Amino acid sequence: MVQQLDKVDVVTVGVGWTGGIIAAELAKAGYNVVGLERGAEQKTEDFLQTKDELRFDSRYELLQNLSNETVTFRNTPDMTALPMREYGAFQLGTGLGGDGVHWSGVTWRFLPYDFEIQSQTVEKYGEDKIPEDMALQDWGITYEELEPYYDTFEKTAGISGEENPFGGFRSDDYPTPPMKETPALRLFKETTTEMGYQPFMAPSANPSETYTNPDGKRINQCQYCSYCSRYGCDFGAKSDPIVTVIPTALETNNFELRTYSNVTEVLHEDGVATGVRYTDLTTGVEYEQPADVVVLTSYVLNNARLLLQSELGQPYDPETQTGSVGKNYCYQLEFSGQGFFEKQYNMHMGAGDGH
Amino acid sequence: MTDKKTGKPGNHQQEGITRRTFIKNTGLITGGLVGGGLLGGLLGNQLGTGTETSTEEHGHGATHRYEEARMFFKRQGDFRVLEMVTETIFPEDGNGPGAIALGVPYFIDRQLAGNWGSNTRDYMQGPFEEGTDTQGYQSSLTRGEIFLQGIRLINQISTSDYDEAFVDLEEQDRVAILTEFSEGNAEMRGVSSSRFFSLLRQAVLEGAYCDPLYGGNREMAGWRMKGHPGSVMSYLDVIQEEDFVEMDPVALKDHNH
Numbered sequence: 001m002v003q004q005l006d007k008v009d010v011v012t013v014g015v016g017w018t019g020g021i022i023a024a025e026l027a028k029a030g031y032n033v034v035g036l037e038r039g040a041e042q043k044t045e046d047f048l049q050t051k052d053e054l055r056f057d058s059r060y061e062l063l064q065n066l067s068n069e070t071v072t073f074r075n076t077p078d079m080t081a082l083p084m085r086e087y088g089a090f091q092l093g094t095g096l097g098g099d100g101v102h103w104s105g106v107t108w109r110f111l112p113y114d115f116e117i118q119s120q121t122v123e124k125y126g127e128d129k130i131p132e133d134m135a136l137q138d139w140g141i142t143y144e145e146l147e148p149y150y151d152t153f154e155k156t157a158g159i160s161g162e163e164n165p166f167g168g169f170r171s172d173d174y175p176t177p178p179m180k181e182t183p184a185l186r187l188f189k190e191t192t193t194e195m196g197y198q199p200f201m202a203p204s205a206n207p208s209e210t211y212t213n214p215d216g217k218r219i220n221q222c223q224y225c226s227y228c229s230r231y232g233c234d235f236g237a238k239s240d241p242i243v244t245v246i247p248t249a250l251e252t253n254n255f256e257l258r259t260y261s262n263v264t265e266v267l268h269e270d271g272v273a274t275g276v277r278y279t280d281l282t283t284g285v286e287y288e289q290p291a292d293v294v295v296l297t298s299y300v301l302n303n304a305r306l307l308l309q310s311e312l313g314q315p316y317d318p319e320t321q322t323g324s325v326g327k328n329y330c331y332q333l334e335f336s337g338q339g340f341f342e343k344q345y346n347m348h349m350g351a352g353d354g355h
Numbered sequence: 356m357t358d359k360k361t362g363k364p365g366n367h368q369q370e371g372i373t374r375r376t377f378i379k380n381t382g383l384i385t386g387g388l389v390g391g392g393l394l395g396g397l398l399g400n401q402l403g404t405g406t407e408t409s410t411e412e413h414g415h416g417a418t419h420r421y422e423e424a425r426m427f428f429k430r431q432g433d434f435r436v437l438e439m440v441t442e443t444i445f446p447e448d449g450n451g452p453g454a455i456a457l458g459v460p461y462f463i464d465r466q467l468a469g470n471w472g473s474n475t476r477d478y479m480q481g482p483f484e485e486g487t488d489t490q491g492y493q494s495s496l497t498r499g500e501i502f503l504q505g506i507r508l509i510n511q512i513s514t515s516d517y518d519e520a521f522v523d524l525e526e527q528d529r530v531a532i533l534t535e536f537s538e539g540n541a542e543m544r545g546v547s548s549s550r551f552f553s554l555l556r557q558a559v560l561e562g563a564y565c566d567p568l569y570g571g572n573r574e575m576a577g578w579r580m581k582g583h584p585g586s587v588m589s590y591l592d593v594i595q596e597e598d599f600v601e602m603d604p605v606a607l608k609d610h611n612h
Contacts, residue, residue: 049610051586054565058557059471070478075489082486082493086477183597223589235588344599348583349590 014298016098020245039095047232105205112143157239158211161203426468459562462571472499
């Protein structure tokens with residue numbers, strides 16, 4: 001028996017960075033927001049006295065438990081999709097704050113070109129540059145339109161950094177200066193500068209100094225302890241949703257957080273979402289939460305799956321290249337290099353993704 | 356030596372008894388390279404004053420580690436092979452202790468008895484298909500089952516190809532057998548031997564460098580060898596230092612007063 005709940009203005013599916021930002025901004029504006037999070041509540045105290053490589057870096061304790069639920073994948077349509085049985089490079093988050101809790105805090109802005117990659121490529125190189133089977137298209141929004149939101153996010157999260165010499169227009173500097181440079185970084189900078197390159201410090205959500213954001217939330221100065229990726233920060237020194245937007249939303253009293261709440265369907269009428277159905281994972285009881293606005297704020301694969309399960313939108317068909325649900329998925333790509341040096345560096349110290 | 360004093364029977368009287376002979380005769384531990392406090396403790400128990408040399412040699416006190424007994428491996432023989440395998444992968448040398456002295460075999464035994472060995476956080480439901488190389492691990496075997504099968508196969512190959520138990524082989528022959536496993540040339544059921552070897556290698560390194568709370572990295576000796584200071588709360592004051600900063604390692608126990 002599905003239990004009917006009272007209608008709210010907005011419901012978010014998942015409460016990580018995107019769910020948290022939407023909850024904070026709309027709750028501050030006076031809307032009633034409910035956040036449905038399938039995982040557990042967590043806070044900074046969870047990470048005190050647990051700087052444990054085996055537990056978090058090797059056994060992935062903060063990631064989704066794959067025994068309950070995983071993804072299947074294939075490289076080409078004629079292969080049989082098989083489940084990802086254990087973790088490798090591809091890692092799924094879960095819990096309040098989502099990946100934002102155990103991320104490494106690297107916070108690039110896209111380049112203006114990225115938003116108009118199709119039209120700018122054609123403009124510069126001609127139609128023939130894009131192969132026929134390459135599903136390249138413009139985003140439909142431009143960097144200039146998005147710039148004020150980048151700026152707001154960077155100020156909410158206290159991002160440390162310096163101007164990207166190849167980046168788009170910035171309405172303001174980063175709210176905190178770039179992070180400290182290690183000898184290895186200095187060597188890299190000197191060498192690449194001599195080679196004619198323009199190295200600069202990557203933007204980082206590990207603030208270089210203690211910072212209070214416009215909502216009054218404090219993010220501590222990074223201690224360079226190196227327990228970043230796949231860990232929560234024990235010092236509140238990594239900008240994440242649980243020290244910024246989620247407490248901001250909760251303080252308005254317009255935001256209600258429900259953990260262990262797994263959304264299984266977006267309800268809709270005439271193509272318009274009217275609410276969600278979800279299960280309380282602790283009791284097994286199903287609920288329907290009506291809302292004027294439903295925001296899909298879980299990981300992109302879960303968002304796409306939810307749309308497909310709910311029969312909303314047109315599924316992408318790679319044969320005919322029609323439809324949009326599930327189209328153009330792209331995982332993050334990172335590049336790094338390793339070398340052997342005569343000198344012994346303090347490589348166990350550092351922050352973010354690079355140690 | 357001291358049998359008259361202790362009144363214990365046996366043939367340990369002769370001078371110059373080797374550690375190896377001792378270990379074989381006691382039937383308690385083996386592997387030839389047992390180091391650290393456990394050996395000291397057993398020598399102390401069984402041979403009375405015979406302990407001094409060994410204890411000094413390894414620089415540890417004679418601690419009897421009650422927490423070191425088998426949780427996963429039922430047969431002692433299998434555990435002996437595991438010990439020798441770990442020591443072959445991570446041998447004692449001029450840099451410091453090897454896998455056995457670091458507690459790695461017991462670390463692995465515990466890990467196999469727990470979530471990791473039972474794959475409790477992995478997707479282990481059928482249907483099982485082999486898949487392509489890009490689709491990753493698809494076996495229905497748990498890590499515990501893979502270890503048990505692999506460890507026994509190592510000893511079988513040793514016996515059939517070298518006419519000796521793995522624990523009695525010279526290092527070069529032990530390395531040759533493990534190399535065959537790492538290259539996927541040993542025939543295992545339901546899993547490749549290279550997969551087994553990569554798990555084995557991973558577990559040995561984890562046991563050597565994990566926080567000592569898990570029973571490996573005994574006395575933080577693994578960290579000390581690498582100059583790794585463990586779980587330090589802050590490097591803020593030293594992050595920009597040009598030279599390598601020597602620090603006494605810190606374990607999680609030190610954060611939990």
